[in-house]
Amino acid sequence: MTFSISDSGLNALVDEVIASGTTVIAPALVKLSAGERREYQKIGSAQKMALTGAIVSNSLKPFIMPPSVPLFRYTRAKAAVSLEPATGKAQAAVVIGAQACDIAALEIVDRVMDWDYHDEVWFERRKATTVISLACTQADASCFCTAVGSGPDHPRGSDIQLLRKKGGYLARALTESGKAFCSKYGSHFEKAGDDADRDPLIKETREKVETNLKIDLGAIRSFLTRNFEHELWNDFGLRCHGCGACAFACPTCHCFDIVDEPEGITHGVRRRNWDTCQTAKFTVHASGHNPRKDQNSRIRQRVMHKFQIYPERFGDVLCTGCGRCVRVCAGGMNLLEILKVLDKSAEAKS
């Protein structure tokens, strides 16, 4: 079902959603000492939305899987213990103007959170969130979404997809929840044809990203399966500081720790916190033995998990090509370049 919505209509819609008490998350401008950046934020008015500009600096991960989330509270009284659910249930939320790479990530992580055991800590927020994406027109040199099965205008994970056109947007309602949203706020939408004058920038952006990286994911996967031991890992490992910034910035990295946070002798909270395979502590045994004892093996794990381990179990890859790990790395580690090298090595071997 496709509609169109004008610029002023979208602003009015966002303000109406906010007024109804629903949380709205959208890219907003943040002023820095030098320059500015766009950041997904909970916004208080449509005025705050910044739907175009540079690639959004953070991902949507913090909104579905907060960096630290309470699992339950405990109280001890002498020998007895009582447990109660942590306060703060997931609030209904609408994400507006999200990039394709960020919403695709949600669907990719869903699979991990839903195999065998259903992780309601993830799905509680996930299901309460309606996702309205906006076809991307701002790719930079670090973007490679088209190389990993996504693309600036890929709808994967969207309930509604917006595409820029003159004076407004096309709105494609793609899921039941997207259709329900469009009919609930029907006064702002008009019926439209599916490709009524889309902004040509969308197509140009796709073409630009396609020139950033072209690889054969299947060949890379089989190269990785055969090359757990390879000198390349040493080259990559030497650059890496093991800081984990790449994993925290990444929309698909989902590793976590579980820790108790006492608030006194008798009571406290058990929390789930972001963690990363890039630190030595992640795998160290109680005996002191560490099966992943150097940075080479840790950076290998990150690459393997994304391009070999996840694909073997769930299909696709654990990466949406958003380029954030490339932008944040202080060591100059560049996943886009790593993939180029792996692709070349895979080709040379076959």
Added chain:
Amino acid sequence: MSIYQPHLMRVDGIIDETPDTRTLRLVFKDPALAEKFDFKTGQFGEYSVFGAGECTFCIASPPTRKGYIECSFKKCGKATSGLRDLEVGDEMGFRGPYGNSFPVEQMEGGDIVFIAGGIGLAPVRSVIWNVLDRREKYQNVTIIYGARTTGDLVYKRELEEWSRRADVKLWQTVDPGGETCDWKGQVGFVPAIVEKAAPSAKNAHAVICGPPIMIKFTLPVLSKLGFSDDRVFTTLENRMKCGLGKCGRCNIGEVYVCKDGPVFTAAQLKNLPPEY
């Protein structure tokens, strides 16, 4: 209830095995759950002390003994120190059972050889009692157990009991220099004692658990004795947090140890990257 919320259990008994190793007997606080709870031998759980956190241990008691579970652990960090401070009657948390198990049914009708080192006897003990409680289903049972010193042997009362049974062949050993003057067992490292005991591989399975170095040197001995890699079972102890295939910590190659393990055959281990 969240998959991360433990069931409450009460400490029902404490046995100090060695100066740093302790066994806790635990019973479910909720009688309905106690009735319903079941597990398979080789599965593990996440044990909580509220305020100190969670840690991973195998269930050291056999599923053939109902109404309680036991864990044996070495004090080595935050959560294990917290567990160590518990007294009889205190409540703690348990999530589980998780992971796969030793295929004891598949082993029926033949011989079983148990090989363990140090605290590695904990998961093996669950299998041993499971087998001994259904003794008629198996042929020869051999147990080879070693520790650094006589003081480090765990489950001393059970070792005593097994040594007296006519239907169990028990070999106990301590590392050279670890013996006391009244020590009647063997002196030597586990792989050497396995070679000396030379259990028959015919229609037999082996279950082995202990420090990585012991496993590394025992596998070739078993191979020499004629045990094929798919009849030798062991259990891995990669660091874990969730036990549910979510947190990513126990991942080795394509395997999540918490979901696809912790029990693996020697043949499966040979196909894994050496990250355990």
